[in-house]
Amino acid sequence: MVIIQLNDRQMKIIEIVKEHEPITSEQIASMLNVTRATLRPDLAILTMTGILDARPKVGYFYAGIDENNIISKKLKSKKVSEIMSIPVLLTEETTVYNAIVTMFLEDVGSIYITNNGYLSGVVSRKDLLKSTIGGIDINKIPVGMIMTRMPNIVLANPNDSISEAVKKIIDHEVDSIPVVEIELKNEKEYYKVIGRISKTNIARLFVELCGE
Amino acid sequence: MVIIQLNDRQMKIIEIVKEHEPITSEQIASMLNVTRATLRPDLAILTMTGILDARPKVGYFYAGIDENNIISKKLKSKKVSEIMSIPVLLTEETTVYNAIVTMFLEDVGSIYITNNGYLSGVVSRKDLLKSTIGGIDINKIPVGMIMTRMPNIVLANPNDSISEAVKKIIDHEVDSIPVVEIELKNEKEYYKVIGRISKTNIARLFVELCGE
Numbered sequence: 312m313v314i315i316q317l318n319d320r321q322m323k324i325i326e327i328v329k330e331h332e333p334i335t336s337e338q339i340a341s342m343l344n345v346t347r348a349t350l351r352p353d354l355a356i357l358t359m360t361g362i363l364d365a366r367p368k369v370g371y372f373y374a375g376i377d378e379n380n381i382i383s384k385k386l387k388s389k390k391v392s393e394i395m396s397i398p399v400l401l402t403e404e405t406t407v408y409n410a411i412v413t414m415f416l417e418d419v420g421s422i423y424i425t426n427n428g429y430l431s432g433v434v435s436r437k438d439l440l441k442s443t444i445g446g447i448d449i450n451k452i453p454v455g456m457i458m459t460r461m462p463n464i465v466l467a468n469p470n471d472s473i474s475e476a477v478k479k480i481i482d483h484e485v486d487s488i489p490v491v492e493i494e495l496k497n498e499k500e501y502y503k504v505i506g507r508i509s510k511t512n513i514a515r516l517f518v519e520l521c522g523e
Numbered sequence: 524m525v526i527i528q529l530n531d532r533q534m535k536i537i538e539i540v541k542e543h544e545p546i547t548s549e550q551i552a553s554m555l556n557v558t559r560a561t562l563r564p565d566l567a568i569l570t571m572t573g574i575l576d577a578r579p580k581v582g583y584f585y586a587g588i589d590e591n592n593i594i595s596k597k598l599k600s601k602k603v604s605e606i607m608s609i610p611v612l613l614t615e616e617t618t619v620y621n622a623i624v625t626m627f628l629e630d631v632g633s634i635y636i637t638n639n640g641y642l643s644g645v646v647s648r649k650d651l652l653k654s655t656i657g658g659i660d661i662n663k664i665p666v667g668m669i670m671t672r673m674p675n676i677v678l679a680n681p682n683d684s685i686s687e688a689v690k691k692i693i694d695h696e697v698d699s700i701p702v703v704e705i706e707l708k709n710e711k712e713y714y715k716v717i718g719r720i721s722k723t724n725i726a727r728l729f730v731e732l733c734g735e
Contacts, residue, residue: 351564
């Protein structure tokens with residue numbers, strides 16, 4: 312794939328086709344006061360890019376592709392499973408103190424909490440900080456008491472596009488979201504945590520796309 | 524700008540030019556067993572995109588642009604000043620407790636600390652969390668005692684490209700970096716904080732580029 316910058320005449324052609332579709336190359340040429348031969352490479356590029364659609368004996372149509380959905384296409388094609396990290400998991404019984412220690416040792420911004428192997432909650436740096444100044448005994452209180460509990464957790468699927476996951480992170484103002492696989496038991500859904508997608512993953516992808 | 528998918532013949536032309544540059548369109552045509560007229564739109568696209576360079580009476584050269592630096596160009600063209608947020612500032616004398624309260628009220632991941640109006644340190648959620656479990660009296664200890672102090676702080680310039688700033692965030696494993704303007708006084712540099720660039724800004728830019 313390559314990016315090209317359209318020239319002024321090509322931009323004008325797009326405007327003309329948008330307004331007068333279907334329109335023949337002769338009609339476009341006469342509106343621009345140029346010959347059909349002059350227009351040929353412009354029309355070739357505009358149809359190759361998918362901006363214009365050409366139908367034999369009818370003319371050119373505007374296909375609805377514009378500048379704004381270029382980068383978008385590339386970014387939307389990547390999947391959560393391609394960039395997710397390994398999740399850090401603890402059980403509900405872990406003390407708040409040990410959760411804090413784990414957070415420092417693993418250097419993550421959030422820890423996912425499980426019950427019987429399935430996701431039951433999420434605890435963030437913010438949750439832990441709040442609990443340390445709240446006057447509770449962090450050596451006794453289990454993390455299960457201060458975590459955000461299911462179903463109030465935003466989840467990602469490994470096959471989601473990265474753009475969907477990032478949108479969830481932004482909209483719900485969280486640092487990361489657990490990537491889960493759903494298991495069905497007795498008609499109830501359980502979530503197995505298989506990954507973690509964070510703002511750091513996004514920033515890394517950004518650096519990668521910049522080719523650095 | 525538009526993205527186009529090159530066809531097989533265009534890819535072959537690139538390979539031929541890479542290997543035999545400078546090469547004329549006649550030579551390319553004969554190697555591909557096609558007429559020069561057939562090649563004309565292909566060569567037009569390849570030179571328009573900047574992949575090939577054409578010099579009159581010499582021939583075609585490979586200009587060194589390939590698929591990998593397409594998105595990169597767009598991302599590198601954005602500047603820090605275009606997406607930075609308002610910084611949250613406190614002075615060194617503020618207590619750790621008040622810094623924590625500010626962090627929650629402003630909902631930021633790091634606070635920049637100033638002395639006489641200039642940047643002297645940075646305090647992150649991690650720093651604050653560490654201090655709350657460290658057995659110090661957070662109501663008495665000033666934030667200046669626990670912050671990361673200049674010159675051990677990574678800085679961004681408003682005119683830096685976003686890709687440079689993101690690279691710093693990743694390489695130094697921080698959540699945000701202060702955007703500063705340098706002031707010179709008695710031959711010493713002082714930094715005025717004018718913005719904040721965080722992983723959240725990057726994630727937001729990502730969503731915006733995805734057009735959502």
